[in-house]
Amino acid sequence: MDVTAPAHRLSAAVSAASRLLPARARLWLRADSGGLTVAGSDADLAVRLRCPATSHTDGSVAVPAAPLAETLKMLDTELVRLVVEGSRLALRLDNARFALPLLAAEAEGPAGELARVSEVDGSAFASALRIVAGTAAKDDPLPLFTGVRLQADGDRLTLTASDRYRMAVARLSLRASGSLDVLVPAVLLTEAARQARGVVGLHLGPGRFGLSWEGGLVGTAVLDAGFLSEDSIPSGAVDTTVSLDADALAAAVRRVGVYAEDRRVLTLEVGDAHVRLASARQDTGEAEETLKADVLGGRTSPSFQARYLLDALQAFAGERVVLSIQPGMRACLLRAVEPGEVTLTYYLMPMLPR
Template identity: 35%
Template sequence: MKFRVERDALADAVTWAARSLASRPTLPVLAGLLLKVTSVDGGEQLSVSGFDLEASTEVDLEVSAGSPGQALVSGRLLADITRSLPPHPVDVTLDGSRLSISCGSARFTLPGMPVDDYPQLPAMPTTAGTVEGPAFAAAVAQVAVAAGRDDTLPMLTGVRLEIDGDTLTLAATDRYRLAVRELHWSPGDPSASPVAVLVPARTLADAAKSLAHSEALTIALSGAGAGAGEGIIGFSGTTGGRASRATTRLLDATFPAYRSLLPSEWASNAEVAVGPLVEAVRRVALVTDRNAPVRMEFADGTVSLTAGGDDEGRAEEQLEVAYDGEPITTAFNPQFLLDGLGALATGTARMLFTSSTKPVVLRPVEGGSGSGDAEVSDYTYLIMPVRLPG
């Protein structure tokens, strides 16, 4: 096996494929990246792939001066090397069991791993439909922020992906907040039955972010439309002439019935400027421990923020808001509130209240603050308040 390729193209491909490598692989070969050169349409193509038995990544790019073959080498080391190479074409050659890398005056030789011991990557499932890469990446980022990180509760570490006609719905919760986002997409079969799967949040966020520049991102699902299959979801897209694919096993867990948590009626609401509120929350939270609550008192035209107490530092700040309803006092984990405000992607937010002890809903508002602005209902961030003493 040998090939020549531009340094940046190789570095990008290796870095992307290395995303699926486990930090502590269960098998030594799973720490490797598989490089494979094949002849395609009269030219040569290099495939770089990684696999940790749960998630896989694979990227194809055109190379020149190539001859077919394959090699398995340390993925982390290869990624470090390719990123540090000088800006010259890279020549890669397999000589026996060692891989030689030449770029300008730099030379590296890496020991190979046994290719025969490397597991076969899962095949890409049946295509379910396509979605704009940037829109999907933004939606996943808005939702994944609310996913749990406790692996002992696997149902909370995933993002529920619901497919119903031309609508994709994403939802995640860690019991203290809930994020839901809807977006349009192009289904492969508009008449297919609705499907709902649970995708590991970290893997989904990583795949969506890395494929964000794909104009058309393809989502593939085992048994899509039938609700059955091997429990695998796949994503593929093309960026800068590089075709990338990623798969991951679905979580075999039951996601909470989240729709019942969303209130349908509100006793009061506030329209706030996101930027000033974010900065005020950060400031008043400086005097408390990381998860200590920030108290918020809403009244006509203002919200007063306080944190801390008599035995520690105390901070207060007041902001102007457009508030409609009876005065209400509530409190939130500051980081959870900041996560929700940061995910809105608009300059104005609407906070919807039922009572001081019930969940509060945050929604983005298009345009600046004002009663005539339109609420964007395709994204909802629900946050549980912290119970105040007394």
């Protein structure tokens, strides 16, 4: 194999594949007349990314992912040439040479077994995922709380994730009708959506799900999706609604939250035409701030963990948000007054006041 590629484009593809794959993974590099393919796989995951390149001699090799990614990230050059030299893959520059060991060839993962069932706008999909995946647990003994459930029925796609204390549900239009119901690891989905551009294809296979876009394909094993559903959260007892600017409320939460106790719980006291945020901490003092709001219903004073409330409000940045408050320890629902291309519902569990 002998191929010349733009250094920054190759670095981006190799780094993305390395982040998706487990540590100490190997990468396939395959050069042909269409450019350079960067691919990798394990028992659960397969990834293929394309990079523009000029192939002088077609061929394919397997190399360790981590040192290749680190080397490419540090190069300050426009082009890099990759040449097989005996048992090494050499990265040649005008004034430097780096050589990686060639690894034993293994079959690539089963990404090719996936069938395309629908497609979605990549920008809207990535925007929805940034919000929804943020509510998934980073580490949990129950895998379902580390995933995002994707459900398609007809021309709508629904994304759902939860870490028990909050849940985000986003809905957006599909470009083609389809049917699917899968639970996919949130970390992998987020990274794949970050790479995707233009139209994103949604794929299914036996026990697998995949995303494709021009120049890329990621396929992964799926988790058990059955339990994760917004239907499991009671939402029919709303007795107070509050409408106000999301950015203004978020800024107040940041300021007042500084004075919260170790659990960083603050109280949202709802009045006739305002909300008052209050918190106190024995060693730093106390704080309160009042904001004008449109209020319907009775007065109430739910308490929330400041960090979770702030995460929820950031999902509605630049918009006016409605908080639908239920009595007792039932979830509070947050929605945009004027939803855009992605329709979001954010469920936030209240906390017991101190």
